[in-house]
Amino acid sequence: MTTSSYVARLWLPDRPGTLGQVAAAIGRADADVIGIEILERGAGMAIDEVTVQLGAASTIERIVEELSSVDGVAVEDVHPVEHGRPDPGVLALDVVSAVVSAGVGRLDVLCRGLRDLLEAEWAAVIDVDAGTIVSHDGRVPDPAWLTAFVAGTLHLPATSERTPSDVVWAPLVGTGSVIASERTGRAFRARERQQVERIGRVVGVLQSPS
Numbered sequence: 001m002t003t004s005s006y007v008a009r010l011w012l013p014d015r016p017g018t019l020g021q022v023a024a025a026i027g028r029a030d031a032d033v034i035g036i037e038i039l040e041r042g043a044g045m046a047i048d049e050v051t052v053q054l055g056a057a058s059t060i061e062r063i064v065e066e067l068s069s070v071d072g073v074a075v076e077d078v079h080p081v082e083h084g085r086p087d088p089g090v091l092a093l094d095v096v097s098a099v100v101s102a103g104v105g106r107l108d109v110l111c112r113g114l115r116d117l118l119e120a121e122w123a124a125v126i127d128v129d130a131g132t133i134v135s136h137d138g139r140v141p142d143p144a145w146l147t148a149f150v151a152g153t154l155h156l157p158a159t160s161e162r163t164p165s166d167v168v169w170a171p172l173v174g175t176g177s178v179i180a181s182e183r184t185g186r187a188f189r190a191r192e193r194q195q196v197e198r199i200g201r202v203v204g205v206l207q208s209p210s
Contacts, residue, residue: 004053004083005051005052005053005054005080005081005082005083005084005085006052006054006060006079006080006081007049007050007051007052007078007079007080007081008049008051008063008067008075008078009047009048009075009076009077009078009186010022010049010050010067010073010075010076011045011047011073011074011076012045012046012070012072012073013044013046013072013073014044014045014046015044018046018070018072019036019048021070021071022067025067025069026063028066029058029059029062029063029066030055030057030058030062031052031054031055031058031063032052032053032055033050033051033052034053035049035050035051035087036048036051037049037087037088037089037191038191039189039191039192040190040191047076049088051081051087053083060078063078064078076186077186079119079186088117088191088192088195091116091117092195092199094113095110095113095114095116095117095199096202099113099202099203100206106207107125107134107135107203107207108135108137110123110135110179110199110203111123111124111125111135111137111138111179112137114137114179114196115181117195118168118181118196119183119186120138120181120182121138121182121184122136122137122138122139122140122181123136123137123179123180123181124137124146124179124180124181125172125177125180126147126177126178127177128147128150128151128154128176129176131151132147133147134177141182146180150169150178150180153169154171165187165188166182166184166185166187166188167188168180168182168183168188168192168193168196169181169196170193170196170200170201171200171204172200172207173200173201173204173205173208174205174208175204175207175208177207178200179196179199181196
């Protein structure tokens with residue numbers, strides 16, 4: 001994919017002025033900040049995703065070098081994104097809108113949309129009682145493992161950090177089904193888990209018997 005836009009996931013001190021220093025570092029690398037999302041905050045630190053657009057004299061290596069020079073900032077991950085891709089908040093609304101409009105095939109639309117939103121390897125809807133995968137997008141793991149994993153974590157809140165960091169799930173409230181997804185290389189953070197949990201609530205209402 002040819003792109004001039006990247007998302008940098010950063011750990012940074014949660015104190016006034018730090019984001020300004022981050023923006024200045026990106027500017028020194030001849031790039032522009034075109035989006036910021038706060039994924040998690042706690043213990044005096046924040047995890048942010050900053051979307052940058054490269055300028056003519058910029059490289060992603062130079063951006064990482066400049067960011068790493070900011071006191072207290074650590075770069076967890078950098079990955080390319082399609083130019084013009086909406087921010088995650090807008091994409092989450094797009095997923096809900098598409099599911100609401102779908103009618104027939106609603107769960108297929110949910111899996112495709114959630115996988116795109118999370119940039120994940122797969123997304124699947126699991127019927128917990130039946131132990132079956134109802135719908136999926138991407139190459140899901142062994143169904144027996146997946147259904148056992150979901151059944152074993154249902155006692156935890158959907159936003160719990162005690163689940164594996166590369167798997168996110170949420171109940172489709174009132175249906176007996178769960179939506180789950182996996183992304184290797186980048187842990188799911190609190191904001192992403194909250195988005196999935198809320199999407200699950202909406203889809204649960206749509207799917208629940210009248």
